[in-house]
Amino acid sequence: MSQGCPQGVGRRTPYGRDAHYEHKLSRSCSGAAIVTGSTGGIGLAIAKGLADAGATVVIYGREQERVDAALAQLRTTRAGAQARVVVADLGTAAGCQALIDAEPDADILMNKVGIYSVKAFFDIDDADWEAFFQVNVMSGVRLARHYAQGMKSRGWGRIQFISSESALNIPAEMVHYGVSKAALQGLSRGLAKVLAGSGVTVNTILPGPTRTEGAIAFIAGMAQERGVSATEMEALFLAENRPSSLIRRFANPEEVANLCVYAATPRPAQPPALLCRSRVASSKASPDARGAWDTRLGIARHAANLY
Template sequence: MIIDLSGKTALVTGSTAGIGFAIALGLAKAGAATVLNGRDEGRTDAAVAKLKGLAPQSDVRGVAGDVGTAEGCDAIVAALPAVDILVNNAGIFGPQDFFETPDAEWERFFAVNVMSGVRLSRAYLPGMREKGWGRVLFLSSESGLNIPADMIHYGVTKTADLALSRGLAKRMARTGVTVNAILPGPTLSDGVAEMLAGEVAKSGQPLETVAADFVKAHRSTSIIQRAATVEEVANLCVYVASPQASATTGAALRVDGGVVDTIA
């Protein structure tokens, strides 16, 4: 299969590193004019330079803005009034006991993980509908189905992303616009590497080994028994953003290594 996204413009939020950067790189290599996004200009510019180094022929630029705020989303839309592909990737996570998680933390997680997608989808979907073509992806998580006891606030936001993507897919019915959710499992992103840094230093083991041990201990239903790479997640996203995925909409597409123990 040859995926050609020439002539399409893609925005990937939270794409200065990790899964978001890998998705942006994949889209750029497929020919899309790709827009990276980070909270500050310095990190965004550095990510643009890195991506151009990896894909020299690509059309890449950056738009800085904090998608966790209405003002940040407005600034992004002002700088980039229309896109063909929107990847709502920006998100935050971290373990915290339910009884020690204050309202402010719930609100922060909801603002970044859910409202960013609400605001940007509301801004860009009408233009896609007018063109008769568009792709919106929400990066949910297997934690949206398998709510982790130590990250209930995070799991709730990822379940909300599933509901949002399904509802928007129905709202965009018969327009040529598809909306889908991607559900990664444990993935060797920069955030996970940071979370496991203490154990890596303590054990002296490679990150991949420590991550595999984490998966076996905390996601024991995993079939692959390791963390996925960011590229493995990005590959699915690039396909879902392509013309070839025109019959896939309203779906919750898992790239979780089999962590969710169901065949449906």
């Protein structure tokens, strides 16, 4: 890493499997790696991956019990991991300020916190729209506005917004969610222009259906309604709602996290902003094959063996 954060040391891989992860993040970075929404699912998987890469991780959540459980899991599965916790509600300006007060500096900011719900468009009232934008969009705006300034002054930083493929393929039953995720792409692109040439990169990651706790519960509920098993319901959901899926299954949180961690290392020689869609199989691969991810804009392509 340049200027503020020394070049990655060693040649270990964050997950011990992928030769593309050639750099290790240095613990001597002046700031931490903040991962919002990191008490479970993709966020916790990202926190674990960054800890594996040597970053000091800040786990964030709204509930003390869940934050403590995530920290315990991280330290149990990652011996020697350096981690801290912050409990706040990032759906408010005061909550964002509480995180900033607790962690004034960061070299890596992963904006993962978000909410979603299934609701008919005509039933989504103004309060719903406001809640979704405060959590899914304004939390990222407020945190990036603060942390990007320090990154710019130090000459190095990584900012990611974890969006969703729903930003491009907006679900009819979750229009408010899809619109809020689409807004992150505009935010990311605009911020990348602001930070162009500063050594700070800004990326938007768009995962497809992922086997998180919420998704598992969602599929289980649908399975019960339709009288099928959860496994059968997952296949039905993909066939009916994601027929273009290449892997024909839900991704695992670790697969998405691998891409996020890679983009957070010093290695990627990429333009300041790439709109990345997480893909774990190429178009010629079998459904179970591990393949490649590429950017939506076609700027770069990198084989990444997403485990």
